[in-house]
Amino acid sequence: LNIALLAGDGIGPEVIDQAVKVSNAVAKKFNHEISWTAALTGAAAIDAVGEPYPDSTHEICMAADAVLFGAIGHPRFDNDPTAKVRPEQGLLKMRKALGLYANVRPTFTFPSLIDNSPLKRERIEGTDLIILRELTGGIYFGERGRSEDGNTAFDTCTYTKDEVVRLAKLGFEMAMTRSKKLCCVDKANVLETSRLWRQTVQAMEKDYPEVTVSYEFVDAVAMRLVQWPASYDVLITENLFGDILTDEASVISGSMGLMPSSSIGVHTSLFEPIHGSYPQAAGKDIANPLATVLSAAMMFEDAFGLKEEAELIREVVNKSLAEGIVTEDLAGKNKAYKTSEVGDWLA
Amino acid sequence: LNIALLAGDGIGPEVIDQAVKVSNAVAKKFNHEISWTAALTGAAAIDAVGEPYPDSTHEICMAADAVLFGAIGHPRFDNDPTAKVRPEQGLLKMRKALGLYANVRPTFTFPSLIDNSPLKRERIEGTDLIILRELTGGIYFGERGRSEDGNTAFDTCTYTKDEVVRLAKLGFEMAMTRSKKLCCVDKANVLETSRLWRQTVQAMEKDYPEVTVSYEFVDAVAMRLVQWPASYDVLITENLFGDILTDEASVISGSMGLMPSSSIGVHTSLFEPIHGSYPQAAGKDIANPLATVLSAAMMFEDAFGLKEEAELIREVVNKSLAEGIVTEDLAGKNKAYKTSEVGDWLA
Ligand SMILES: CC(C)[C@H](C(=O)O)[C@@H](O)C(=O)O
Numbered sequence: 039l040n041i042a043l044l045a046g047d048g049i050g051p052e053v054i055d056q057a058v059k060v061s062n063a064v065a066k067k068f069n070h071e072i073s074w075t076a077a078l079t080g081a082a083a084i085d086a087v088g089e090p091y092p093d094s095t096h097e098i099c100m101a102a103d104a105v106l107f108g109a110i111g112h113p114r115f116d117n118d119p120t121a122k123v124r125p126e127q128g129l130l131k132m133r134k135a136l137g138l139y140a141n142v143r144p145t146f147t148f149p150s151l152i153d154n155s156p157l158k159r160e161r162i163e164g165t166d167l168i169i170l171r172e173l174t175g176g177i178y179f180g181e182r183g184r185s186e187d188g189n190t191a192f193d194t195c196t197y198t199k200d201e202v203v204r205l206a207k208l209g210f211e212m213a214m215t216r217s218k219k220l221c222c223v224d225k226a227n228v229l230e231t232s233r234l235w236r237q238t239v240q241a242m243e244k245d246y247p248e249v250t251v252s253y254e255f256v257d258a259v260a261m262r263l264v265q266w267p268a269s270y271d272v273l274i275t276e277n278l279f280g281d282i283l284t285d286e287a288s289v290i291s292g293s294m295g296l297m298p299s300s301s302i303g304v305h306t307s308l309f310e311p312i313h314g315s316y317p318q319a320a321g322k323d324i325a326n327p328l329a330t331v332l333s334a335a336m337m338f339e340d341a342f343g344l345k346e347e348a349e350l351i352r353e354v355v356n357k358s359l360a361e362g363i364v365t366e367d368l369a370g371k372n373k374a375y376k377t378s379e380v381g382d383w384l385a
Numbered sequence: 386l387n388i389a390l391l392a393g394d395g396i397g398p399e400v401i402d403q404a405v406k407v408s409n410a411v412a413k414k415f416n417h418e419i420s421w422t423a424a425l426t427g428a429a430a431i432d433a434v435g436e437p438y439p440d441s442t443h444e445i446c447m448a449a450d451a452v453l454f455g456a457i458g459h460p461r462f463d464n465d466p467t468a469k470v471r472p473e474q475g476l477l478k479m480r481k482a483l484g485l486y487a488n489v490r491p492t493f494t495f496p497s498l499i500d501n502s503p504l505k506r507e508r509i510e511g512t513d514l515i516i517l518r519e520l521t522g523g524i525y526f527g528e529r530g531r532s533e534d535g536n537t538a539f540d541t542c543t544y545t546k547d548e549v550v551r552l553a554k555l556g557f558e559m560a561m562t563r564s565k566k567l568c569c570v571d572k573a574n575v576l577e578t579s580r581l582w583r584q585t586v587q588a589m590e591k592d593y594p595e596v597t598v599s600y601e602f603v604d605a606v607a608m609r610l611v612q613w614p615a616s617y618d619v620l621i622t623e624n625l626f627g628d629i630l631t632d633e634a635s636v637i638s639g640s641m642g643l644m645p646s647s648s649i650g651v652h653t654s655l656f657e658p659i660h661g662s663y664p665q666a667a668g669k670d671i672a673n674p675l676a677t678v679l680s681a682a683m684m685f686e687d688a689f690g691l692k693e694e695a696e697l698i699r700e701v702v703n704k705s706l707a708e709g710i711v712t713e714d715l716a717g718k719n720k721a722y723k724t725s726e727v728g729d730w731l732a
């Protein structure tokens with residue numbers, strides 16, 4: 039198993055370390071050999087070589103069967119979104135270069151953590167949804183610029199039918215393995231790109247007669263995600279809407295520190311926790327590594343087809359929650375374990 | 386007081402009727418004379434004259450000191466966002482024609498309704514925020530289109546510095562009358578228009594030295610609105626982000642049926658409940674009229690400077706809640722009153 043390891047910034051390296059420990063333990067048990075290749079990204083890469091996604095890192099990712107990613111972002115860039123070189127540019131460059139067209143973001147609940155949710159128990163219980171966010175198109179990658187005097191700015195959102203088909207196909211297929219409900223999220227009452235999305239998905243319905251498709255406007259979904267999250271199953275949407283909705287969805291479960299994600303690509307796939315680089319906690323050995331460990335589980339299952347291995351990781355994570363072998367964010371009044379202690383215990 | 390009355394579709398006419406009753410009662414008490422001029426809009430206008438915002442309606446609005454608006458939208462348009470004539474087009478045309486550049490959307494809680502919120506009491510308590518949404522620019526009004534073969538679509542988001550200044554000025558002024566906290570919501574790590582927003586607001590900070598300004602990305606705000614809504618005061622943002630965030634904010638209070646809004650314009654101002662046309666309830670005399678009645682209160686205060694009159698309306702609304710003179714959505718196990726009965730009681 040040939041894995042590129044992009045630890046990134048902040049708590050990235052610490053949580054990645056635990057996922058490596060756990061992955062190695064699983065590999066040993068099942069007689070797999072993992073070859074890890076570390077590469078620079080984010081602010082760490084800017085410091086080292088002047089850019090956030092260097093060619094050397096790209097080559098390592100292209101040669102890998104999967105990429106395990108930590109987090110990127112550093113506070114020194116926060117108040118200057120116009121800085122010439124920024125960690126996020128590396129992220130966008132990487133997504134485009136690796137063709138990571140579909141970001142898969144599950145939101146589910148852990149029974150023992152349900153009271154961490156900002157939502158009432160009866161609202162959040164039973165929530166198990168997946169948002170599929172298109173990740174290499176839309177307004178993120180369209181033309182943008184300024185007028186000569188700098189006083190007028192523009193951004194362009196573009197989509198092609200093929201981009202929509204590629205993402206929607208994944209959505210339909212995922213819905214088939216779940217409850218056969220698919221929700222296409224758009225703003226087709228205003229945007230031309232949204233109308234293209236809706237027409238394209240409508241035309242695909244006949245190929246998946248068992249899937250019930252609904253079409254909802256993004257503003258309505260932003261509401262219903264808070265009101266009745268358990269009513270959703272698989273949602274598909276474009277890049278910017280997906281950015282907003284996946285983050286909104288991530289906090290409703292109360293288990294943000296545990297949510298894994300994957301990005302499915304043309305050249306390889308990438309697996310990462312959904313939380314950020316949490317710079318305040320960096321170097322303190324207190325960050326919760328479970329989202330990264332669960333991202334490694336997703337990697338075993340989705341990138342390598344190793345379902346049993348993935349299940350074993352999920353089982354031991356559940357066990358750590360049940361036995362209270364957790365970091366301070368989950369410990370409540372009980373003993374809080376260090377990041378590395380949780381990793382050791384899991385391994 | 387010269388008021389244009391645009392009842393619109395669905396429950397629009399019923400809730401508007403109650404706001405008219407209450408406004409007339411207040412006017413009588415304070416010796417004002419109101420001249421109401423009804424005009425067609427929405428699906429009702431499409432049926433009558435073939436377009437959702439006819440010139441005759443525009444003339445009536447232009448001649449008025451304020452517009453009181455019900456709701457628009459009809460289910461027969463729902464599954465066909467590409468229909469040539471749609472109620473929403475009327476809404477967008479009206480916003481542009483009347484120069485309604487700032488949508489003011491408060492989210493606050495009523496102590497007696499706090500348990501209706503999907504959020505836990507301790508999360509929602511104390512929430513009192515206002516989102517100022519830019520309403521006549523951005524991707525809603527930019528160029529859009531298709532390639533010749535129909536397989537590529539695009540939308541353009543454009544902003545000028547003047548548009549940002551106009552909206553931000555309102556935000557700073559509003560913050561000055563409240564807790565002096567302003568949050569500028571953008572996606573400046575990706576979008577050029579967002580960078581223009583951020584730079585423009587940053588340059589205005591020196592004119593309002595007492596206001597503390599924060600800059601947050603839209604995805605982060607979508608999270609924090611659910612986690613810690615009470616931590617916000619005044620938020621300013623562009624059109625599409627505002628569409629999503631105002632709707633998200635509207636459901637967290639648990640009092641969606643009570644939330645008023647205004648749209649501040651160059652030519653006149655418009656006041657409307659934030660809920661939709663709720664077609665399933667149309668004609669049944671069961672819809673909650675309080676959001677529309679509270680929109681009339683906003684109109685008295687903001688359009689006519691009649692603060693005492695506005696306060697009296699708010700007081701009587703609070704009294705109706707306290708005494709349980711409410712429609713079925715708020716009645717719980719108690720007697721539910723009809724829309725018209727609530728209106729009569731308030732008047
Ligand atoms: C950092 C930023 C460019 C990025 C995005 O908007 O895609 C982030 O918010 C995410 O969702 O991964």
Ligand SMILES: CC(C)[C@H](C(=O)O)[C@@H](O)C(=O)O
Nearest residue numbers: 227228257473474476477628
């Ligand atoms: C109907 C639609 C065009 C409109 C918008 O997106 O502005 C609505 O969602 C709103 O927020 O008033």
